[in-house]
Amino acid sequence: MGRFSDCEESSLRKIKLIVAYDGTNYCGWQYQPNGITIEEVLNRHLSELLKEEIKVVGASRTDSGVHALGNVAVFCTKARMPADKISFALNTRLPEDIRIQDSCEVPEEFHPRFADTVKTYEYRILNRRFPDPTRRLYSYFYYYPLDVERMREAAAYLVGEHDFKSFCTHKPEVENTVRTVYSLDIEKEGDMICIRIRGNGFLYNMVRIIAGTLIRVGGGSIEPGDISEILEARDRRRAAETARPEGLTLVKIEYV
Amino acid sequence: MGRFSDCEESSLRKIKLIVAYDGTNYCGWQYQPNGITIEEVLNRHLSELLKEEIKVVGASRTDSGVHALGNVAVFCTKARMPADKISFALNTRLPEDIRIQDSCEVPEEFHPRFADTVKTYEYRILNRRFPDPTRRLYSYFYYYPLDVERMREAAAYLVGEHDFKSFCTHKPEVENTVRTVYSLDIEKEGDMICIRIRGNGFLYNMVRIIAGTLIRVGGGSIEPGDISEILEARDRRRAAETARPEGLTLVKIEYV
Structure with a gap:
């Protein structure tokens, strides 16, 4: 400290x-x-x-x-x-x-990073024909239709304790790339798709790489079943590109 | 034209x-x-x-x-x-x-203003303890708790054909201040209150003055039943202040 x-x-x-x-x-x-x-x-x-x-x-x-x-x-x-x-x-x-x-x-001993936490992030995708200027700053606009059911099927492979090395940008000081995802829910309301993920900690760019990969699954270029192989590969090149930052919101941090 | x-x-x-x-x-x-x-x-x-x-x-x-x-x-x-x-x-x-x-x-004869339309506006009020920076641009932040049931009761007086002279900023060229409000619904989802109003036309600042007045009703300083007197007065000073612009969105215009 x-x-x-x-x-x-x-x-x-x-x-x-x-x-x-x-x-x-x-x-x-x-x-x-x-x-x-x-x-x-x-x-x-x-x-x-x-x-x-x-x-x-x-x-x-x-x-x-x-x-x-x-x-x-x-x-x-x-x-x-x-x-x-x-x-x-x-x-x-x-x-x-x-x-x-x-x-x-x-209390004096409280440290915001070195404590057990549950973090909740949301990644929002605006999936429609034209961008909406009033939602452009807080969601990622994606033109091609996304299949939410496929995205949910893929998401299920990521829940639990896994080595997420394929889903992070390498940082030399981070040795342990095992994390636990408690839940990964995908909701669609009108033209907005919201990926909501809860976990005990997230690696560098992890939520955005998961979002980028789920977008590929929703668009059809990655199969839901491929996710377990991507996890096993422990190789960043196997997952999709890091999704743009404007879609991501850190919703809350619970100290447990 | x-x-x-x-x-x-x-x-x-x-x-x-x-x-x-x-x-x-x-x-x-x-x-x-x-x-x-x-x-x-x-x-x-x-x-x-x-x-x-x-x-x-x-x-x-x-x-x-x-x-x-x-x-x-x-x-x-x-x-x-x-x-x-x-x-x-x-x-x-x-x-x-x-x-x-x-x-x-x-068609050549189509004119966007001189045609019969139904316009839909939404006025959004973020009603919570602290402002939310990610929603500040598209809603009006209001700290004191609003009673949505009272607002709905007041809104009912405004539906129908009325002289809305009390609810507009005067423009000398506008002689007829009678308009028809087809519906005025108030929804609350979490901390966001959305006033949705449909009508055949709106006077200058009319939606924002209605919103400002409904906020007063929700906050307790105007009674729902006062709305019919405010309408009858045909006097801008009887309604409340014009609500801020960032809460207002023109949702759609239907040509009928």
């Missing part, structure tokens, strides 16, 4: 934020020199609000363009503002594409 | 477009000198595509910030591009917040 996630001095409190954002105009969560990020904006406005230097630790480092309804950030502070008031006070300062949904005090 | 809505020469065809747009970044439909409008962008890209000066006539001059899924625009052209191909060709040129949903040839 870095120093900023610990509240070593006894006068410090640890605060947890539930953070929602429209990722369209951000280079993702994590600080980087070449573009504005959610982390950076939170640090700046929290530091101004609480009049001390604040550095948040996020639960999920969402990618550029990905949205969140319930990402989690934690920070330590000497400030005496009541924990539940921080959400309202911070929202008056934040740009309108970031909104805190809740703020509360948590 | 202006000259541009007539196809006086026999070599001209009249083309109808179904136009969807995200109104966030536009000063409404109608051309104006101080900001970019939907009409202006359509004229520019149609003229470039068809290599002649095109001027569209719109069915509904939506206000600044209002969205549409099915506005209608008509123009005359000498170009020989098949009518159903114009939608696809134009979409490749338009900015991504405007998308044509259909294009077809219509």
Whole structure:
């Protein structure tokens, strides 16, 4: 754990934020020199609000363009503002594409990443003849008709504990690519297809590669039964392309 | 009718477009000198595509910030591009917040405004504790809990043929303020309240003033039964404030 996630001095409190954002105009969560990020904006406005230097630790480092309804950030502070008031006070300062949904005090030992969690993501596909400008920012437009039943059949192979090496972008520091998917449901409402996935953790790009692969299954170029072979291959080249970021939303993180 | 809505020469065809747009970044439909409008962008890209000066006539001059899924625009052209191909060709040129949903040839005498229509609008209210950044552009955020049953009770008074003078912003050229509302339904799904209204025509700001008034009813400061008195008063000051534009979408226009 870095120093900023610990509240070593006894006068410090640890605060947890539930953070929602429209990722369209951000280079993702994590600080980087070449573009504005959610982390950076939170640090700046929290530091101004609480009049001390604040550095948040996020639960999920969402990618550029990905949205969140319930990402989690934690920070330590000497400030005496009541924990539940921080959400309202911070929202008056934040740009309108970031909104805190809740703020509360948590025990000193709470760490947003090194705790057992169930994460829920949604990947939304707008499947119709023409793009809809009013839904373009929060879904992926796909022209060719998708067969949802085939997608469901394929999804069933991914539920459970598996080595998802074929379904992640390689990161040298990640050795263990085994994860558990608790559920993978595909709902269709009108022209919107929503892939909802719950798991104990997700590898880099895993949800977007699963979405890209399910789109191929729905379009007919991959068979549902091929999924078990793709899993067994433990080879990124066997799965389909990473689906675009605008379709993805981190819905919630449950600490279990 | 202006000259541009007539196809006086026999070599001209009249083309109808179904136009969807995200109104966030536009000063409404109608051309104006101080900001970019939907009409202006359509004229520019149609003229470039068809290599002649095109001027569209719109069915509904939506206000600044209002969205549409099915506005209608008509123009005359000498170009020989098949009518159903114009939608696809134009979409490749338009900015991504405007998308044509259909294009077809219509009889010379068709005029998008001087014809009998049923128009459907939706006004969406996000009624929850904190704003949701991923829905902020297409709904109006309202913090205080709204009682949907009261809103429905009030809505019933507005259905039918009435003088809606209390529910419009005055325009000197509009003498007849009698309109017929065919239906006014209020649905709640989770934290989103959707007011769906169908009618034979709507006065200036009428849907937004109805929405603003129903929000007051839902919040408790106007009684459902007061609506009939507000109608009878024929006085704009009796109804509530005009609700913000981002909640409003022109869903469709049916020619009957």
